Amino acid sequence: MFKKLHLKLTFTNALILICFLFMFSYSIVGISSMALDRTSENSLRQRSLQLISLSKSLDSFELVVIDDRNSRVDGNILGNVMDIHHVIWNNNKKLSTLNIVDGELINVLFDKALNTFKNKDEQFKIIKANGLSYRMYSQYYELPSGRGGVIQIFQSREVDNYILNQLFVVIMIIGSVSIGILIFISSYLAKKSLEPVRLSYERQKEFIADASHELRTPLTIMRTNLDLLSMKENETIIENKKWFDNIYSETETMAKLVHNLLTLAQVDNNQVNTRSEIVDLSVLTQKTCDKLVLMASEKDISFKSIIADNVMVKGDVNRLEQLIVILIDNAIKYTTTGGEILVSLMTTPEKAYLSVKDNGVGISNEDREKIFERFYRVDKVRSREQGGVGLGLNIAKWIIADHKGTIEIKSKLGKGSEFIVGLNKKNR
Numbered sequence: 314m315f316k317k318l319h320l321k322l323t324f325t326n327a328l329i330l331i332c333f334l335f336m337f338s339y340s341i342v343g344i345s346s347m348a349l350d351r352t353s354e355n356s357l358r359q360r361s362l363q364l365i366s367l368s369k370s371l372d373s374f375e376l377v378v379i380d381d382r383n384s385r386v387d388g389n390i391l392g393n394v395m396d397i398h399h400v401i402w403n404n405n406k407k408l409s410t411l412n413i414v415d416g417e418l419i420n421v422l423f424d425k426a427l428n429t430f431k432n433k434d435e436q437f438k439i440i441k442a443n444g445l446s447y448r449m450y451s452q453y454y455e456l457p458s459g460r461g462g463v464i465q466i467f468q469s470r471e472v473d474n475y476i477l478n479q480l481f482v483v484i485m486i487i488g489s490v491s492i493g494i495l496i497f498i499s500s501y502l503a504k505k506s507l508e509p510v511r512l513s514y515e516r517q518k519e520f521i522a523d524a525s526h527e528l529r530t531p532l533t534i535m536r537t538n539l540d541l542l543s544m545k546e547n548e549t550i551i552e553n554k555k556w557f558d559n560i561y562s563e564t565e566t567m568a569k570l571v572h573n574l575l576t577l578a579q580v581d582n583n584q585v586n587t588r589s590e591i592v593d594l595s596v597l598t599q600k601t602c603d604k605l606v607l608m609a610s611e612k613d614i615s616f617k618s619i620i621a622d623n624v625m626v627k628g629d630v631n632r633l634e635q636l637i638v639i640l641i642d643n644a645i646k647y648t649t650t651g652g653e654i655l656v657s658l659m660t661t662p663e664k665a666y667l668s669v670k671d672n673g674v675g676i677s678n679e680d681r682e683k684i685f686e687r688f689y690r691v692d693k694v695r696s697r698e699q700g701g702v703g704l705g706l707n708i709a710k711w712i713i714a715d716h717k718g719t720i721e722i723k724s725k726l727g728k729g730s731e732f733i734v735g736l737n738k739k740n741r
Contacts, residue, residue, distance in 0.1 A: 319503050326499040327492070334488040342481050349473045350448070354437055357450035357466040360397050364464055365454045374401050374409035374462045397468045402426045404460040418442040422449070426463045429453050433461070439470070446470040520687055524574055531563035531570075538563075573704040577687065580711050587629040587715060591739055594624045594633065594665055598658050601637040605645070613650050619657040624665045627739040628716045636712045639705040640669040640732050647730070648673035665736045672729035681722055685710045 368374060400422055401410040411419070421442050428451075429436060435452040449467040456462070538556040545553055579585045602618045609616040626633070644654045648671045655670045676684060683689045688703040713720050716736055724730035 319500070319507055322503040322507070323496065323500045326503065327496045330492050330495050330499070334485075334492055338481060338484045338488060341484055342477055345480060346473070346477055349476070353448050353468060353473070354450065356397065357437075357448065357468065360399070361450055361452050361464055361466045364399060364401070364466070365452070368401065368454075368462075368464070369456055372456050372458055374403040374456070374460075397466060399464060399466045402430075402463045402465075404462055406430060409462070415442065418447075422465050422467070425449065425451050426465060429463045429465075430461070440467070446474065448473075516687075524570075524688075528567065528570065531567045535560050535563045570704070573708060576708055577704065577711075580708075585715075587632055589627060590630065592626050592628055592630045592633055594626050594667070594736070595620050595622050595658060597630060597634055598637055598656065598667065601634055601641065602656055605638065605641045608642075609645050609654060612645065612648070612652075614645060614648055615653040617653070617655050619655070619659075621658050621660050624658055624660050625739050626665055626716075626736045628736070632712045632715065636709050636734070637667065637669075639709045640667075640734070643705055643732075644669050644671040644673065644730070647671065652729075660738060663738060665738050667734045667736070668731060670729065670731040675726040675728050676722065676724040676730050677726045681724060684722075 399410070400408060400419070402423075403409040406423075406426070408419070421440050425436075425438055425440065430453065433453045435450070438449045438451065440447050440449050446469070447467045448470050449465060451463060451465045453461060453463050538559045542553055542556050550557065576585070598620050599618065602616070602620075606616045641654070641656060648654060652672050655668075657668045657670070659666050659668070680689075685706050687707045710720065713734055713736075718737070719735040721733040721735075722730065723733070
């Protein structure tokens with residue numbers, strides 16, 4: 314699925330880049346063409362003004378063409394395509410001055426001259442003769458004697474067309490190479506941008522699979538116990554208390570699992586509403602320890618607490634309590650009978666540090682990097698026996714992040730673990 318999406322993104326990006334290249338190329342060529350037209354038109358107009366000035370000073374439409382060896386148009390060939398050429402039509406619409414001998418070109422010029430005579434104005438035109446293109450400026454003017462004539466200045470566009478064509482080719486070559494490079498970069502970026510989506514999709518699949526598995530296990534146990542009870546319908550409830558206790562225990566496990574799953578689903582969708590208030594972390598920690606000390610004593614675990622007074626933080630009291638419960642409950646699960654747990658709350662001028670330390674099974678370096686992942690358990694058998702589903706530390710990590718806190722793990726395999734949470738203090 315993601316491979317097809319990657320190819321689709323790359324193809325779409327490549328198509329956009331190619332369209333952009335053509336638009337850019339035509340824009341550059343178009344702007345260059347307009348610049349050449351403007352420059353040439355200015356040159357033609359200046360040449361026209363010079364010749365008109367000379368014609369008026371002589372009071373004649375007939376001008377002497379000086380050294381026109383390289384500026385004559387003979388047939389279809391210009392002696393020098395960069396030269397500017399001219400013709401002058403007198404008041405009788407007859408040629409008075411010319412430096413061309415191309416009959417077809419003269420006919421085309423005559424048609425344009427008639428329009429200029431009629432409108433008595435000036436005009437720029439692109440004309441064609443014998444397969445060649447010319448830029449022409451035609452202007453009506455009057456001599457001191459009152460006679461009106463038309464002067465036409467023109468120049469071949471072949472050089473301009475050649476320059477524009479070469480410019481287009483160069484832009485296309487450079488653009489094609491650039492597109493090849495950009496397609497490669499686009500493919501890389503598309504793959505990189507899809508990676509978080511792919512990982513999220515994989516995690517979602519894994520999450521659903523793990524959740525299904527975790528729900529299946531208590532349901533299977535409950536069904537097995539119910540099957541046993543159905544076979545003992547003549548016995549009293551007291552006699553079957555063991556099986557009822559098993560079912561009740563599994564319903565508690567399922568309720569806890571569903572609650573945690575709902576919490577994580579809300580976290581993923583940014584739908585968790587947390588309150589922000591001043592919390593006495595000292596009181597909250599002591600209160601939570603008092604609730605859980607009985608659970609520790611059932612496993613004959615020594616439970617101690619050292620809690621500094623008046624440690625104030627800003628946050629959601631319910632979430633902070635949930636955090637403390639998760640850390641202590643986790644310590645109880647992975648501490649063997651006769652072990653020790655120490656909960657301490659200490660402060661610095663800026664920070665409050667909550668520590669939960671045990672001398673239980675410990676965590677390996679490999680597991681230490683994964684314990685905050687969903688459904689990950691260091692000892693699956695022990696965790697299952699204690700009712701764990703592998704979501705607690707993931708929720709704890711979210712609570713800490715939501716309170717802009719930090720968490721540090723110190724652990725040695727077989728020696729025990731210490732979880733240290735750092736929270737910003739808040740003065741009263």
